[in-house]
Amino acid sequence: MLLQSYDGYIYILPALPDALPNGSIKGLKARGGFEIDIEWKNSQLTKLTITSTLGGNCRIRIAKNSNLKSKTQLKNSTGENPNEYYQVNTIKTPLISDKAELKGFPVPETQVFDFDTEKNKTYVFEVK
Incomplete structure (x- = not known):
């Protein structure tokens, strides 16, 4: 509901229920x-804050219309997550x-980004 971590990426707010329109979690x-x-x-x-305890590539999936702002350089994801x-x-x-x-259900469109992380460093993204 708030985060999924599988299939090569971290999916942010994949299934937020209508009962929680506002909130935060740490x-x-x-x-x-x-x-x-x-x-x-x-x-x-x-707002999204990611702390990397091991370093390495971080791949995030977010709603398509989310415009992340940060000092961290994001790049569009391609291929397998390294x-x-x-x-x-x-x-x-x-x-x-x-x-x-088979009965389908609407799946929101998303976008997927990669960024390199360093061990024990925190990355902050705000949506503008």
């Missing part, structure tokens, strides 16, 4: 030795019956 742990603090207002990210803690296992293509009635 100290969430993510793979790769990252500690995350999040603030949001009107169900939109307003951080060894985010290696994605190869899986076989799933079998899906032609008789299955």
